[in-house]
Amino acid sequence: MRLDFARRTAAVLALAGLAGSTRVAAQTADAPSALPAPDTVAVSNAVTDSIPRLLSLSTLEAPVGLVSHSAGALPPIADARLGAVATHDSSARPPRYISRAIQQTLVSNVVVNRANAWLFGADWARRVSFETWSRNLRLGWEWDEDGFEINMFGHPYQGGMYFNAGRANGLSYVESIPLALLGSWTWEYFGEDLRPSLNDLFVTTLGGIAFGEMAHRVAINVRDENARGAERLGRESLALVVDPVGGLNRLARGQWTRRGTNPEGRDPSQFYYRVEAGARREWTEPDDGSEREASPTLVLDGGFGDPFQRPYREPFDVFSLHGEFSAGGIEAVQTTGRLYQAGLPDLTGLKELGLGARHAFVVSQRFDYLNTPAYRYGGPSLEAGVLSRIGFPFGVTVRTRLAGSALVMGAINPPDARPADDPADRNRDHDFGPGFGALLNVSLTLREMPVLLLRSRAEYLHSVSGTPADHRLAFADLKAMLPVRGGLGAGVYLSADTRSSQYGREAGLATSFFQTRLFVSWSNERRSRSAPAPSRTP
């Protein structure tokens, strides 16, 4: 069944990458394309050079001696001309093998399809034929009916494989985007016996770009071109898990053992993380009658880079990841990657008061997957807004993030009591449509450790699949944390989620979800970073 699609895809991705890279390695006539002369302004490396680099072997080890600038001594935000977006790639890229990247993208689809057909006996893969191809080309697109988890989680992972076929072959972030689209497009038409799914095209492509680029950058930092022996093998193997296509390409090119220079973008000291383990109580309104016992939760926040200390050089050179897990499974996965940043003048007058105030305009790519008792919601979006960092005396810092977002293709589950004129709609797992939103986050840090976080967000989605409907979501949470010793801390968390869905002229349907949580945390956050991790949502 297609519900196993994601699991099977994950199981055969290594095989797909191996097939692609092995086949490519056998070709001798694929000469790399010459790199074009970049038409960019050189970006100052003063800030990054000033950050002491970790000598530790661990990617996620707590950074030591990192920046603790006083409020007024922060270096200026270095801006990059727009021309830097596509051509300046700080990773030590191999030569650009465009044909190989395209081949690997297409071959991976063949391998995934055949592996599912021959190894797992999946009907949707076995029944692919010239007839199904012809039918798909004639009948065109539809909204599919896969489960929410498959559509919003499994497909972005697959899209990341397509995207990284480009990154692994020397293509930049922008140049790899067409590969994500190509892979998804050809899969929808030719990879399954079902009609091509429009929502999959959006989610696989856009979600794949976000997940793929993050995986690519994490893998760069896991690898160490100067390592040897068992350490080198361990790093390359771990990077293979994170970025299978990149890892297998390196294996085929003999880069697992070859020593060399690490890419400029490799800086493990830029990683930060926080793990929160605790228990929560939750309740919904209207009361669904379920038991309200305390349940365990696990929250992971992490990322790479601080937008106020890492000048913009290329897309996703600063990114963050947020995950929430409970006894019921994955409740949230949210990613945000910086696409562009430019400094803004201080119009607030805070600098004249002697406070260190810095502001930046940031454009980010975001992907949300949310599965709560109030709603299931997700999709790729583009966010633009203003980040601010204000330094007060005694090591107190306030950060804010105010942004608006455009949801390209979102998905939301219909409420249980949804009216359905069409009986077919009653069986639909979720509705699709575009939307927009806004968020405001405020954080208070004391000597570079977050102590208070306030997040709020509102989203609107207009579903165009199924019965037309307008969905409005609102979210707010407050987290207070107390550092105990070193990276150890404790805290309390409160949140409220609300959804309201309007189907035609029917009365609006509203559901709310509240939770309180106590937790113990461990983090390596010794330094200021961006405004808090992505809102849990909506």
Add this chain to the structure above:
Amino acid sequence: MRRLVALALPLALASTVAPDVHAQTGRTPPTVRRGLWAEAGAGSGGVWVGCGNCTEILAAFGPNAFVRAGGAFSDRVFWGLEVTGMPESRGGPDPGTTTQPRDSTLHVATLNVAPIVLWYPWRGGIFLKGGVGVAHSKVQMQAPGTPTFVTGRGTASSVTLGVGYDMPLLRRVALTTQFGAHIGAVGDAREGTATIDDILTSLYSVSLGLTLR
């Protein structure tokens, strides 16, 4: 589909004209690929309309026009905004999906606005185009299983894809041929008890334009 192929052939032949012209003059103008650019053109396209409760696909063919403009990330990657439109065109069942005789049972018009990225993978003029934007479509068709004609209008996200080729005429002027696709959603349409579920439109077009840089 045959119409599109028939229309593509003259464009393909036209793509050979520019190189011949250059051969006659003895020189090929170097192509400038940086800075701002703008393109306008027209062509012919077909819109295939499907729906969740349809047993056949309807198609309408007609002219389409576009305007694009933007800047450059590099000499290989360009950004821009594209507006593509196809005025109301009439059509009927796609012969490949039904045995019914063709009749004017479909009226469709579509307008697509999307930020786009153009990527020139190689030194030549071949480029790939992609973008995500907004499409507004109007579809009038017969509701499946009923004699009722229903009109549906919808604005939703759309995907834009394309492949094309720039034929340099002058240093900053090129003749651009392109095959493009725009896929958008209309949503449901209802008229009384007659319902058309989940209308999706797929516009495929071939076009010829003039690009200025």
